[in-house]
Amino acid sequence: MTNTKHPGLDPDEILAAYDREARRHRPPDGPGAVIEQVGPVVRQDGGPNGWSGVLWSDLDERSADAAIAEQIRHFGALGREFEWKHYSHDAPADLADRLRAAGLVAEPPETLMVAEAAPLTGEVPLPEGIRLRTEADRTAIELLGEAHRRAFGTDGAKLTRSLLEVLDSAPETLAVVVALAGDEPVCGARMELLPNTSFAGLWGGGTAPEWRGRGIYRALVAHRARLAVERGYRYLQVDASDQSRPILARLGFTALSVTTPFNYQP
Incomplete structure (x- = not known):
């Protein structure tokens, strides 16, 4: 490419x-x-x-x-x-x-898209009625799983189990942010903060259909960019879907390669 x-x-x-x-x-x-x-x-x-x-x-x-x-x-x-x-x-x-x-x-x-984190730390206005929950705890992970289900229409149970294990054993490597409309999760994302790398990985960020196009995804990117800079990471990395790629390109992310998961069932 x-x-x-x-x-x-x-x-x-x-x-x-x-x-x-x-x-x-x-x-x-x-x-x-x-x-x-x-x-x-x-x-x-x-x-x-x-x-x-x-x-x-x-x-x-x-x-x-x-x-x-x-x-x-x-x-x-x-x-x-x-x-x-x-x-x-x-x-x-x-x-x-x-x-x-x-x-x-x-x-x-x-x-595969990468951007420097520091230029993306500015505040992004949230739609009326939306607030961000930024604690990384069991409740946040359960809300993230539900946001994943609403955004992608897939079961988030395996993701929830995996993240709960990370929360218990290595909480410093995980950040979670969930956008709530009242008590309902409408968008959720996480950030992977592995040691000895320059790249903080952004994952998730899918938004419930009725809330798309209103800046929530960008707000979650900005929140994670601020946290990445605080933790000493230079770059943000995303495996971007076709839906999120145009948004990320407008934010300044650079497309580096195309990644395809090849799965094998034993």
């Missing part, structure tokens, strides 16, 4: 830093998660409730098929479904086709 470049950002330099910090040398993202590098592949076993999959690989036409088969054997022996998180700049160029041929199923692609 062609990078969408914004002034002051070098997309190639930032992408190299992202690959290095957030993929190849990424710390585990949850309690009990284990990351290991086996040959040219970095993978995480997230346990029964966490995320398991391939974070990074350094493959070519000769090594790719064997590496894919090894991950299927490894996670299959554990009884885990897993995700191979593929990026459009990964080698070999036909890696996505090889993953499909091995039986992995692609989900809709998303755009």
